[in-house]
Amino acid sequence: MSGQRARPSLQPGPRGSKTMWRPEGRSLTIAHQRSHRLLRSRGRRIGCVEGVVWVTLDRDERDIVLDGGEFFVVDCDAPVLIFALRGPAVVDIAGAGRHG
Numbered sequence: 001m002s003g004q005r006a007r008p009s010l011q012p013g014p015r016g017s018k019t020m021w022r023p024e025g026r027s028l029t030i031a032h033q034r035s036h037r038l039l040r041s042r043g044r045r046i047g048c049v050e051g052v053v054w055v056t057l058d059r060d061e062r063d064i065v066l067d068g069g070e071f072f073v074v075d076c077d078a079p080v081l082i083f084a085l086r087g088p089a090v091v092d093i094a095g096a097g098r099h100g
């Protein structure tokens with residue numbers, strides 16, 4: 001990690017709840033210190049339902065760390081790696097793109 005942490009896109013939840021968005025896509029569980037790769041994912045929303053994930057974009061210096069209730073919308077065509085940082089994580093993947 002480069003030490004620079006990107007702010008994920010956040011939307012307020014109802015009545016100040018910690019859930020800042022509603023899962024709408026395909027949910028999957030990533031085991032602790034394991035990863036899931038996505039290809040051609042521009043426009044996909046990666047949401048962390050539970051746990052903490054590190055989202056890396058190929059050739060991108062940003063460190064995108066998502067806690068439960070936060071999400072990030074992929075803004076490039078680079079391959080994406082989602083890594084479970086602290087224990088298993090549940091992520092929701094929604095929008096256009098293709099799994100790899």
